[in-house]
Amino acid sequence: MSGRLTVIGLGPGNADQVTPEASRAVAEARFFFGYKPYLDRLDLRPDQTRVASDNREELSRAKDALAMAAQGHNVAVVSGGDPGVFAMAAAVCEAIEAGPAEWRAVDVSTLPGITAMLAVAARIGAPLGHDFCAISLSDNLKPWDLIELRLLAAAGAGFVIALYNPISKARPWQLGRAFECLTAILPGTTPVVFGRAAGRPDERIEIFLLADADSEKADMATCIIIGSPETRIIKRGERPALVYTPRSAAGPRK
């Protein structure tokens, strides 16, 4: 008998940004697999069971959840933000592809959520208003050379860049190095937004210029948005400044 596995996006961490379909899926599931801080956001009933794991254990968490679902249970895997963006949906797919045949019979669905870059962008204006990309700065699962190549390609082609997983205790220098790379291509006046915990009580959203961006002001909960040469800052006196990227763009630099 094959059960059900729902990969649920809980959004940035504000209950007002959890979709009704995600809330309903939480109410219906019986077993919850996830990184502990995400599980801590749920208000579960006594008949619902939490299985917490660490944030470097995505693949084994996905396997455990699939094994439980394949036994006929209604299982949830929870992610912060959107599960399809540097989160659990890909780990579940990897586990299905490599796993036993019965895992392909599990009724798997994914419920999208507000991912960090959208939450941060909304709080500061519209920095993602034109073409943009999202890059995970973690070199745990890809070589650093590839990250530099992507940063340079994206900045050179005029994309706004959202950086996920910018820094951690085990990865202290990567964000500073990314800013150095980008400084070779982008003007020092390019706006850079550090968006920490958007929508949560400890939210901190700050605007810097690329030349002054200090990687030590970021932590694991920060999403960083680096503008394109078109990105602008609107000062508004007593109101907070807005950062946005216009919808229109001129031609390629010749």
Place this chain on the structure above:
Amino acid sequence: MSGRLTVIGLGPGNADQVTPEASRAVAEARFFFGYKPYLDRLDLRPDQTRVASDNREELSRAKDALAMAAQGHNVAVVSGGDPGVFAMAAAVCEAIEAGPAEWRAVDVSTLPGITAMLAVAARIGAPLGHDFCAISLSDNLKPWDLIELRLLAAAGAGFVIALYNPISKARPWQLGRAFECLTAILPGTTPVVFGRAAGRPDERIEIFLLADADSEKADMATCIIIGSPETRIIKRGERPALVYTPRSAAGPRK
């Protein structure tokens, strides 16, 4: 007296994917500016007023909404998807920057929504599971040369690519040309997802290979996700196939 302007993201079109904060903002606003199909999603009270406009009139819509808010009203600008992604938030910022000083005093906020690429990705697996970019294929506001440059830069650097605004009556050839460009760089076996109206009753999500992708199968409501060379398809017998991009990647091609 300065009022309030809230730019509200309504998500892909399924009421179950509208965040509680967006629903509350709709209940509180008095004047609603937007493209008619988005306004049609709202169930407004008799004391709430709709001001519909066409989908090529973003800037004048933003100006009208700001002028109304500056008079002290509680005004909403509604967007499908997320207002910060090829939608109204940037148009509102453009209008503020170019407009009269009193528009900077308006209390402007943006409420994020589930953007199309996240909704489509969730329905098919995890195609955005690794680094990705979003490109509007509309050459109304930028030259086509720049779009080609970005497609080639993104594909060459291994980004998954989500295409917004792929095709319209006035822009019939651009999507076919984009596929031609990408074929020069990506394998013909690269998975391509056509995601139409994700989450709505008329949803249609289809998987093609790049060599067979037919631009005539897309319309204005389609978001297209083009995989990277790492993107994979998992066949599951009676269950629908999954498309995903693994979290890990090898180094740059030398």
